[in-house]
Amino acid sequence: MTKLSLSKDKIQILLLEGIHDNAINELAARGYASVERLPHALDEAELLARIGSVHMLGIRSRTNLTAKVLEAASKLVTVGCFCIGTNQVDLKAARRLGVPVFNAPYSNTRSVAELVIGEIVMLMRGIFDKSNLVHKGGWMKSAKNSFEVRGKSLGIVGYGHIGTQVSILAEAMGMRVYYYDVVRKLALGNAQACDSLEELLGKSDVVTLHVPDTPQTRDMIGEREIRAMKKGSYLLNAARGKVVVIEALAAALKDGHLTGAAIDVFPKEPSGDNDPFESDLRGLSNVILTPHIGGSTLEAQANIGAEVAQKLIEYSDNGSTLGAVNFPEVALPVRVGATRFLHIHENKPGVMRRINDLFSTRNLNITAQYLQTDPELGYVVIDVDGDVDEGEVLADLKQVDGTLKTRFLYPGRRG
Incomplete structure (x- = not known):
């Protein structure tokens, strides 16, 4: 039998940002043994020093693959984003260079949905502020601004895989569910579609965002939209950081137009765990801030590791590009x-x-x-x-x- 163009044991694979063991196991089971895994991201200079010998690259959300890096990757065959988003990759440059990029758009759906439901309960009961007070030795046993979620209305902006999961869970808890999507979607359960974003904002006690990062969604929730929300309502964003204008949100929380918010994603996020986080939302007692962990559960990371590794293997083994985002x-x-x-x-x-x-x-x-x-x-x-x-x-x-x-x-x- 003729030798392969490059045998599997010589294909160099670099996985960054602590990608789950499932990825290593999937690759090993199919004969890919030359795998290096690092627990952290690499900056551009570090990538430029390493990328020249890499055939397959796996990253998460902190590694930025610029056109400069991709052009230096002379042996690169494919890239796997072990996460939902791919905005950290210059997809046009990868495409121009013949490098398909794969991701895992659905593997952490349930994890994000469960976080959203948990935050709705915590916000409407004021748990975050009360917990902090008790930790400091205080005591605030009061029903003021504490509400059941049953009977309240939830507005879901973006009725895709995560939005529909949130819809099912919220309805099971007795919430009335409204949703708005730019594409007409079939309602699940008793959820009701809204004809416009403004309609949804005006009738929802809680608004949660589940939209992608596109030119159309950036700053889609600004001063006008926030003021269109019901007075005393709540806003959650576990979608993309640039969807919400943070300054407008902070102002509405400070003047009481909104009772609370839970934000998991931000326009500018630290590049590492040791970098400081800066935001106008810091220090506000009625805001839950989490470090982009909507999909960060062991179950989700295990599923993502297996899913993306399988896509890389299928492309390397037989040329299948099913699931590629730029090809x-x-x-x-x-x-x-x-x-x-x-x-x-x-x-x-x-x-x-x-x-x-x-x-x-x-x-x-x-x-x-x-x-x-x-x-x-x-x-x-x-x-x-x-x-x-x-x-x-x-x-x-x-x-x-x-x-x-x-x-x-x-x-x-x-x-």
């Missing part, structure tokens, strides 16, 4: 016995003709071909039979005008 998605069946090439290229006329001509002139039979394109990128995986000189074919594929990245592999490999 055409292709789910590929394994074809035992064929030699598989993959080719990533600019989407322009003539590329596929040249690729097919390359194989036909070598009397290689194309037994299967999988092509997906978008306006900028083309991704094709080709299975061939015949007497294949992989090195020569690979060299020819690299010469095709518009090529971004190409390699060969054997889909029958199962570790």
Whole structure:
């Protein structure tokens, strides 16, 4: 059997920020043994010093993959974000360089939803302030500003996987649930859709945000929206830090328009545990501040470790890009016995003709071909039979005008 383009034991994998053991176990089970795991993030200078020898990189939310870093990653095949968000990666640069990026958009859904429900109860009972007082030796046994959640109205902005989980849990506790989403969504249980954000804000005792970080969602909850909320209501944000204008929120809490808030994400967050956290919300007794831990449970991290590692393995083993956030998605069946090439290229006329001509002139039979394109990128995986000189074919594929990245592999490999 012909040697692989790069055997699994030589594929260098770097995992940062204390990624869960499940990722190591999944990779090892499929034959990937050259794995280095670090408990912390690396800054740009450190990444530039390390990235040149890395084939697969795993990160969480603190590592920033800039275009400069990605351009220095001459051997990089793929990136795994072991978290929900991918805004810490320059996705356009990765795409331009032929590097698919994978994440775990659903694995911590339940963890975030449970935190939100717990914070709603704590806010409406004033637990945070009372607990701090008791810790200091005080005592405030009072029902003032303490409420049951039963019968109260919860407004959910963003009715996706997390929003719907929150909806189910809240309704089970007796809350009336309203939701607003820019995409029409089918209600679960007795939840009711609102036609506008303003409608939801005006009728909700508690508002919780579950939207992605996009140009449309940045600063979507500012002075006008906060003042449109019911007087005495509560605001929770476990979505993205730039969704809420913190200064406007702090002002509304100080003047009593809002009774309380719980914030897990912030516009600017410390780069490490030893860096100071600065915010206008610090010191406000009616605010629960948590350090971006919505998805930080052992269960969620275990699920994320397994899910993202599996996506990296599938791409490395057979070229599947299912779940990539910056790439055409292709789910590929394994074809035992064929030699598989993959080719990533600019989407322009003539590329596929040249690729097919390359194989036909070598009397290689194309037994299967999988092509997906978008306006900028083309991704094709080709299975061939015949007497294949992989090195020569690979060299020819690299010469095709518009090529971004190409390699060969054997889909029958199962570790």
